[in-house]
Amino acid sequence: MTHAGSHPAxxxxxxxxxxxxxxxxxxxxxxxxxxxxxxQPGITVVGEAADGVEAVEQALRLRPDVVLMDVRMPRRNGxxxxxxxxxxxxxxxxxxxxxxxxVITTFENDGYVTAALSAGASGxxxxxxxxxxxxxxxxxxxxxxxxxxxxALRRMVAARPLGSAEALPKAALTEREEEVLRLMxxxxxxxxxxxxxxxxxxxxxxxxGNVLTKLGAQNRTHAVVIAYESGLVVPGFTG
Numbered sequence: 664m665t666h667a668g669s670h671p672a673x674x675x676x677x678x679x680x681x682x683x684x685x686x687x688x689x690x691x692x693x694x695x696x697x698x699x700x701x702x703q704p705g706i707t708v709v710g711e712a713a714d715g716v717e718a719v720e721q722a723l724r725l726r727p728d729v730v731l732m733d734v735r736m737p738r739r740n741g742x743x744x745x746x747x748x749x750x751x752x753x754x755x756x757x758x759x760x761x762x763x764x765x766v767i768t769t770f771e772n773d774g775y776v777t778a779a780l781s782a783g784a785s786g787x788x789x790x791x792x793x794x795x796x797x798x799x800x801x802x803x804x805x806x807x808x809x810x811x812x813x814x815a816l817r818r819m820v821a822a823r824p825l826g827s828a829e830a831l832p833k834a835a836l837t838e839r840e841e842e843v844l845r846l847m848x849x850x851x852x853x854x855x856x857x858x859x860x861x862x863x864x865x866x867x868x869x870x871x872g873n874v875l876t877k878l879g880a881q882n883r884t885h886a887v888v889i890a891y892e893s894g895l896v897v898p899g900f901t902g
Contacts, residue, residue, distance in 0.1 A: 732767065847883055
């Protein structure tokens with residue numbers, strides 16, 4: 664998992680710019696984000712959407728690498744739009760990767776964010792962040808990493824009832840897999856987990872893959888949400 668601002672900003676695999684769709688119901692915010700992000704290296708803004716229904720339609724038509732998705736939008740909110748987009752993307756073009764979704768929100772404690780992560784979003788960023796950090800979050804998401812601010816997620820999950828308490832017992836994670844999941848929850852990337860456990864990067868990737876499969880998690884971020892909600896990791900845990 665990756666903190667915004669902690670790693671070099673990658674582009675898409677072929678070195679081409681990351682394509683981005685911006686979904687926000689506020690025209691001024693949407694236009695501002697488009698102007699600022701289009702000026703950032705390695706990013707090409709290919710479209711905009713003013714609500715969740717349009718976001719899904721545009722994303723399926725344009726097939727961007729990343730959708731920057733506001734949560735509170737009319738007709739369909741960002742949570743439902745994320746869930747529908749990822750489901751329909753997987754069905755429509757089996758050979759293509761579904762767009763990565765990065766939720767953008769005003770408040771760290773917005774309860775909708777955790778639900779969006781559970782719906783399959785790769786992570787979230789705050790609207791008040793400098794544009795270069797939002798741009799980096801877009802690039803990192805496109806490269807397959809998750810964007811998460813662990814302290815903020817801990818606070819959000821701490822305020823929610825335990826909604827997935829049975830997920831881990833049913834998953835039958837091994838002791839090592841639970842250890843890897845705990846380290847993922849602190850925000851460590853695969854190389855950092857490998858260093859912490861003194862194992863190879865390939866071994867960590869195998870463990871992470873097993874964790875996602877056993878938990879039925881769409882991505883690393885969703886797995887971390889389950890870890891907190893199940894009680895495997897508690898707010899304040901630092902590794």
